[in-house]
Amino acid sequence: MLFTVGSSSQCVMMLPVAQLPHLEHVLQTVSVLESVVLSSFGPEGGQVLFTRDTGQAMLSRSGTKILTALRLENPLARMIVASVLNHSTVTGDGSKTFILLLASLLRMIHATACKEPNVSHTYNPRKAAVASTARHLAKRLLEFALEDLDDLIAVGVVPYGCCLPREDFTLKTRPPKSIPCVQKLLASFFHSRLGQTHCDFFSHLTCELLDNWKLKNDHPSVALQFINDNLPTLHTPVSGFPISCSRLIEGQVIHRDFATSCIRSDKPPVAAVILTGCLQPTLLRAGEVLELGCGDQQTAENSRKERSIVQFSAWAEKSLECAIANLQSVGVSVILSAVKQSAAVLALAAQAEICIVECVSEDELSLFAHLSGAKPVADCWMIEPDNIATLTFCRPILLGAHRYVHVAFHDSDKRPVVKPCSLIICGAGEGQTDQYACALHDAIRMLLSTWEPTGMTASKRTLQCNKSKSSIAEKQIPNSTSSQRCLSMPGCVVPAGGIFEFLLHHALLQHGHSCSASDETDMDILAVSQLLANALLSVPRQIYSHSPRCFLQTQTRLLRLVQSHSQRSGFADKLEQDTVLKECEDTSECTLDEGIQSMHLYKDIDMPSEAFMFDSGLESVSCKYNLLLAVLQCLSSLLQVDAMLHIRTASRSEEHENNSCEEEEAEE
Numbered sequence: 001m002l003f004t005v006g007s008s009s010q011c012v013m014m015l016p017v018a019q020l021p022h023l024e025h026v027l028q029t030v031s032v033l034e035s036v037v038l039s040s041f042g043p044e045g046g047q048v049l050f051t052r053d054t055g056q057a058m059l060s061r062s063g064t065k066i067l068t069a070l071r072l073e074n075p076l077a078r079m080i081v082a083s084v085l086n087h088s089t090v091t092g093d094g095s096k097t098f099i100l101l102l103a104s105l106l107r108m109i110h111a112t113a114c115k116e117p118n119v120s121h122t123y124n125p126r127k128a129a130v131a132s133t134a135r136h137l138a139k140r141l142l143e144f145a146l147e148d149l150d151d152l153i154a155v156g157v158v159p160y161g162c163c164l165p166r167e168d169f170t171l172k173t174r175p176p177k178s179i180p181c182v183q184k185l186l187a188s189f190f191h192s193r194l195g196q197t198h199c200d201f202f203s204h205l206t207c208e209l210l211d212n213w214k215l216k217n218d219h220p221s222v223a224l225q226f227i228n229d230n231l232p233t234l235h236t237p238v239s240g241f242p243i244s245c246s247r248l249i250e251g252q253v254i255h256r257d258f259a260t261s262c263i264r265s266d267k268p269p270v271a272a273v274i275l276t277g278c279l280q281p282t283l284l285r286a287g288e289v290l291e292l293g294c295g296d297q298q299t300a301e302n303s304r305k306e307r308s309i310v311q312f313s314a315w316a317e318k319s320l321e322c323a324i325a326n327l328q329s330v331g332v333s334v335i336l337s338a339v340k341q342s343a344a345v346l347a348l349a350a351q352a353e354i355c356i357v358e359c360v361s362e363d364e365l366s367l368f369a370h371l372s373g374a375k376p377v378a379d380c381w382m383i384e385p386d387n388i389a390t391l392t393f394c395r396p397i398l399l400g401a402h403r404y405v406h407v408a409f410h411d412s413d414k415r416p417v418v419k420p421c422s423l424i425i426c427g428a429g430e431g432q433t434d435q436y437a438c439a440l441h442d443a444i445r446m447l448l449s450t451w452e453p454t455g456m457t458a459s460k461r462t463l464q465c466n467k468s469k470s471s472i473a474e475k476q477i478p479n480s481t482s483s484q485r486c487l488s489m490p491g492c493v494v495p496a497g498g499i500f501e502f503l504l505h506h507a508l509l510q511h512g513h514s515c516s517a518s519d520e521t522d523m524d525i526l527a528v529s530q531l532l533a534n535a536l537l538s539v540p541r542q543i544y545s546h547s548p549r550c551f552l553q554t555q556t557r558l559l560r561l562v563q564s565h566s567q568r569s570g571f572a573d574k575l576e577q578d579t580v581l582k583e584c585e586d587t588s589e590c591t592l593d594e595g596i597q598s599m600h601l602y603k604d605i606d607m608p609s610e611a612f613m614f615d616s617g618l619e620s621v622s623c624k625y626n627l628l629l630a631v632l633q634c635l636s637s638l639l640q641v642d643a644m645l646h647i648r649t650a651s652r653s654e655e656h657e658n659n660s661c662e663e664e665e666a667e668e
Helices: 023-040 063-069 075-091 095-114 126-156 181-194 196-213 220-234 296-329 343-351 362-372 430-450 499-513 520-536 538-543 548-568 570-586 592-599 601-606 621-639 652-667
Strands: 048-051 057-060 235-239 247-250 252-254 270-275 332-337 355-357 388-399 402-409 421-427 462-464 472-474 492-495 618-620
Touching: 023 048, 023 063, 023 075, 023 095, 023 126, 023 621, 048 063, 057 063, 057 430, 063 075, 063 095, 063 430, 075 095, 075 430, 075 621, 095 126, 095 520, 095 538, 095 621, 126 499, 126 520, 126 621, 181 196, 181 430, 181 618, 196 220, 196 247, 196 421, 196 430, 220 235, 220 362, 220 421, 220 430, 235 430, 252 362, 252 421, 270 362, 296 332, 296 343, 332 388, 343 355, 362 388, 362 402, 421 430, 430 618, 430 621, 492 499, 492 621, 499 520, 499 538, 499 548, 520 538, 538 548, 618 621
Parallel strands: 235 421, 270 332, 332 355
Antiparallel strands: 048 057, 247 421, 252 402, 270 388, 388 402, 462 472, 492 618
């Protein structure tokens, strides 16, 4: 058994000092991980129930949650899961598809390597020859993907998709009763992560969140990056309530309670300051110790120190009173403190009707300063107008069993023109609430990755050739240099349900057939193209595993549409690409959106993307591209392992004995 589910205690696997990981061992390891995630894969997938040694149960459909819950003993399995986590941390999606594609590629490579005619003549034994062939195929797959995959996607996939319009991120500009592409993309994501029941609710909630935080003229990626960086601070989990209670509330929720009694005021605005130090001067700093001597000689010195302490205490008390009076004079009624204040500070602040919130986290204070435009201050005597935040209100809010501080920001020129809001995520239990929050954060990462370019270079761009057979060939663009800027396609999406895999499968086969049979390099390209194309079909096969007939019907329909489009758009493709490249060469101010709109001008005439818009939602092309690269990099790394060395970790008692022996030897 490659994995167990239990407590967090470490497991030790006793294996030989050095072991050669054969291809069969790698395939077996990935197959076991595949069997775990397959039960929750696709639209018909269910949830996985894990039980721990402590009796705690976890129900999840997230591939990342499932894989991280396993207590893996096999080092190859841990290596695979680490690669999955690295990928999902960036894109937020694709952990189950990662394992599925990796297993399919390994099976294809294993079958191809075993069929090599010269596999047993060069190496002895046969397993070494199979491993060498598999390693060569994995290396060629990765090289092919890094060089040609983005161009193949640009030619074979992008024309049949659509680009997310910026208007989809603004609710007010949408036509009534229309479902934006962004919401369809989010619905597909939440369907695979949380199931069909909650996907629409969470997709609409996420769109509302984006609408509130998006600036009017900024690119959507700016708001997405801000939410991605601050979502742990912007959301509040609430357990014990149904998911339908999740909502957006105005302003910011600070996850601390008032240290003093909250004075309700119906007269806005409310003035607040961010204090990073203590209001009351302290005699000793952190780590300092006051030493009092013993004996007759130290009596006089101790008396002097005691008098100094009494004088300092009197001065500190007077200084504190003056500090509170200074805060009152500038109208401050709320103090957000990064540190804990003394009891004397709290008592005097309560008398002066000043609310104090202690021990506010650094992230929350940073977000508050960004939204309010106020600068933190360490000394209350140095308060200036730039240090005072203007709030609409500051009051307690009860969320579940906890009471927090709720603030709303007054319109000001010092802060960005957005509608600050906080997200309340409710769930039946703590585990479910945490999964909902993680799913929403991953959805933001997925949208952010969707707007990233795929890195297609204009100097080596592939053009579609529509002659006797729809082959894909690379052509050099005249008057272009290797340093020419990239022609990228951010925001591109295609229908979900395996459409990306079907289209790229077709493009890979056409690219492989266009290679020359006499050239050894082209033969390698043909082999890896067919291998990758066949492995891609494992994803839609699993999606339509409940209905193989539906798999064949979908593939046939797509092939007919692609062939029909290729026959009708030969001249339009040439005219379109020449026009776009000429625009990019003539003007250095060509914006990204203008290039995207030009690329789809003729496509929308000849082959509208709505023809592919099935009811299964949308998927990100950029995320799919990054997923394929991550899988191929992991595959190459796995097959490059020559030996596994197992180092035994010494126990604490053995370490103590070794240290004692070393000390004795040093003394001798």
